[in-house]
Amino acid sequence: MGADTRFGSTRWARLAVALVNTEPSPRHGDLLTEPARLRELLLAHDEPEPVVVTDVDLAEARAARTELAAVFTAAGDERRIAELLNALLARTARPRLVGHDGVPLHLHVDAPDSTWGGWLAASGGMALALAVAEHGVDVLARCAAPDCRHALLRQGPGRTRRYCTATCAARVRVAAHRAQVRDAAAAQLDERG
Numbered sequence: 001m002g003a004d005t006r007f008g009s010t011r012w013a014r015l016a017v018a019l020v021n022t023e024p025s026p027r028h029g030d031l032l033t034e035p036a037r038l039r040e041l042l043l044a045h046d047e048p049e050p051v052v053v054t055d056v057d058l059a060e061a062r063a064a065r066t067e068l069a070a071v072f073t074a075a076g077d078e079r080r081i082a083e084l085l086n087a088l089l090a091r092t093a094r095p096r097l098v099g100h101d102g103v104p105l106h107l108h109v110d111a112p113d114s115t116w117g118g119w120l121a122a123s124g125g126m127a128l129a130l131a132v133a134e135h136g137v138d139v140l141a142r143c144a145a146p147d148c149r150h151a152l153l154r155q156g157p158g159r160t161r162r163y164c165t166a167t168c169a170a171r172v173r174v175a176a177h178r179a180q181v182r183d184a185a186a187a188q189l190d191e192r193g
Contacts, residue, residue, distance in 0.1 A: 008107075009127040013153055015045040016124030019061065020069045020151040021164070027148055032062055038116060048103070053116055060117020068124045072151040075140045085129045092122035131155065143168050 018041060022031035032038060035053040038061050042051050067088050074080040092110060099105040110122035131139045135155060143150045145168040152164045163169040 009130045011046060012123040012127035013131055015041075015120070016068050016127055017151045017153055018045060019065050019120055019124065020072055023065055023069055025149060027150075032058070032065065034058065042116065057116040060115045061120050062117070064117050064121035064124060067121060068128070069151065071125075071128055072140055072142055075142060076137060078137045081132060081137050081140065085125055085132070088121060088125035089129060092118060093126055094122070095126075145169075145171060147171075 019032075022037075022041065024030045032041070035055060035058045038058050039051050039053040042053070043049075067084070071081055071084050071088075074084060092114075094111040095107060095109045097105050098108045109126045110119040114122065128140065131153060138160070139154050141152050141154055141161070143152055143164040144162040145164075148164060148168050150164040150168075152161055154161045
């Protein structure tokens with residue numbers, strides 16, 4: 001019987017990245033401003049119903065977002081990443097196997113009766129710690145596009161990802177090409193003048 005990926009660290013890591021990427025950025029405002037937005041985020045990342053989100057859940061999810069964002073901001077700094085994740089896990093993680101409502105045994109890492117914010121902090125912290133333990137600190141990054149800075153995970157085969165999406169990569173390439181064309185045109189004018 002295969003494992004249900006809805007309950008594993010891969011999903012938690014993707015959700016942690018998505019949570020961090022709701023923070024205000026040069027490309028958009030705060031995307032986590034009301035309980036309904038948090039509910040949408042959870043459902044979009046395969047959280048099974050029922051998903052009921054309160055103002056307290058939202059406030060704690062925003063706090064978890066801040067803590068997880070700090071981990072991505074420390075990208076490349078092994079000592080700082082370890083400090084941040086260890087502190088987060090010491091405060092939030094209470095791993096245990098749980099089975100309920102016809103769902104097979106799966107790992108819960110948050111304290112019993114945690115809010116959604118507590119769960120996001122614990123599961124996100126655990127997922128990022130597992131990713132770092134398996135792939136090294138370079139697995140955590142921020143998008144290299146100057147107008148973005150979204151969090152991203154550098155996992156999987158192929159070249160190391162520098163951009164959060166193909167859109168960011170294309171925008172940077174187009175800007176570089178336009179700058180090259182402008183520089184070439186300016187150089188031609190200088191030669192003539």
